[in-house]
Amino acid sequence: MYDVTIIGTGPAGLYASFYSGLRGMKTKLIDSQAVLGGKIHAYPEKMIWDVGGMPPLLGEQLITRLSEQAILFDPTVVLNSKVEGISQQDGGFLLSTETGETHTSKTVILATGSGILTPKKIGLAGEEKFIQTNLHYTVKSLARFKDKVVLISGGGNSAVDWANTLEPIAKKVYVTYRKDHLSGHEAEIERLLNSSVEVIYQSVITGLNGNDYIESVTLNGTEQLPVEEVIINHGYDSQNDLQEQSEVDIKMHPEFGIQGTSMAETSVPGIFAAGDAVNYDGKVHLIAGAFHDAANAVNRAKQFIEPTAVKTAMVSSHHESFKNKNKKIYAELEL
Template sequence: MADRMERFDVTIIGGGPAGLYAAFYGGLRDMSVKLIEAGSELGGRLRSYADKTVWDVGGVPPIRCARLIEQMIRQARTFEPTIVLGQRIAELERREDGTMTVVSASGERHHTRALILALGHGVPQPRRLEIEGAQRYEAANLHYAATADPGRLRGKTVLLSCCGSGNVSAVRIEELAALAARVVVVRGRADLQPSDRSRPTPSVEYRAPFVVERLHGDGNRIEAVTIARVDGEGDFAGERERMEVDEVLVDHGTRSEYGPIVRWGLEKTSWNFDADERLATRLPGVFVAGDAANYPSKLHLIAGAISDAAIAVNSAKRYLDPTAPKSAPMSTSSAKFADRNKALGL
């Protein structure tokens, strides 16, 4: 794989709110910046509720999250950072001169003087259907809600498994009903109903409390499923039903994971990384921001992620140059924005 020999002042891993603001603020601090995102698009966890309205970002009126993502990406690109998509970072190497190389799972190498981990909750992965042999059908007609192609479901008989502690929204079920000829919703608890359910849909049938017990197929495609009733403890209660289906859609929620990064030697809680008041980790030159950061006064809001990003960048700048100012000048008095303000007519 290619070895990206250019060395950046700071490399940011993660393209959510903390990573995006760190990319902007790093440019404001005259640093060369690279941002690496594991997914195919920027926005991080905000993408999971892109259609929701956000009220709690300081100075920003209520805004659709999708629109907020667009604005944060535009801001992040202000000083033209290098942005790399679709690479999940796996390894960290430290060179004799103190600089670092981060290596992606696909072998790409990125050289940097400082590193900011803006990993959020990690890379989201769908919770898979835990049935023997299920994986073999994932290339055919077993789909996970987060990545399903709606066109594959059109006019079909679809079984939607939403067992577990999650609750599928009425909007998702109604969208599915508009595509499929018949939808059978299987739920592991009788008391779980679609949230904000507005009206019954004739093409949608509910089986609760039932779970998918077995997939029937030729090893290439699922032809039928057996569902089984469960009791309040999740144990099989005897009643079973077999039905022919065209497609199986699984929505058991997601779980996020940091992958090989947890083996770098960082101090870690059950789900994020310990940092001091400068957002420095125990590894020299490695800082953390956003939901991935754990420190006593941590604020798990978008506003908190933005604050973290600025602190982490300032700490990285001072790590590289202890004589540097503690922070960037205010944008109202920064010469960096003079020409930009004129172009905007401000």
């Protein structure tokens, strides 16, 4: 029986793991993926600027740092395991997985983000073949696009961000979008429109042309555009059926996510939620907000198990667990 089991290992789940260690809780992390990091794996080479106190980091660098922090207190980590249901049992909760394994825990923190995300496919002839060569649904390596003619399909935040990122790297960047205006963040759209990126409005890809590689795309059924790389940013299909399949009644927010409170509580006592998984008035949809949710979730979980426990963990600068580590770091800094 664990004190807390955290489902999901994106920023919220990883920080919750670290913070529960600060609180001396026996912790388990479970994720359906084979690696820690959650949705950040969809953009490993995207630059992240808005994590407080940190220099701009690549997605993969942030994963590394969060993961190192998350396992500092030796939590049990279970990967490649999809939790399909939660039920109550004496003393806590029973978590069942698609492989038939079960886990028991006094409390649960849902850090499942938007669910298990699958990129929306374009659904054209040759798609599966070209995915093996130059049709992309995620950008794993910027070097791949150096001096290439790149077409990005989509007009939301992701498409606009990738167009701006690739503009100084690629030979030419096109953006094709079915509407007559882009729908990303205003500052990024303005940056794009003042760059060499060419936006083709009211246009959709209707054909992928080539043998082993896409050599051109057909737009609106007639126009042929020669390209060397194609990126599809049409959003994601989210598989988030954990709440539906659980015996416990976890209320959902009318807009999206789990209905929660600013203190990370859900409708089920003992089950908490953090990060993109939860929605409430005043919710901050940033990685920094995920850290805030995670700390609240752990603090509430701690008090759920031990009602007399203090409300928050001791600040790290005074925490006994870091005394020897701090001495070593100070010695290296010659302080």
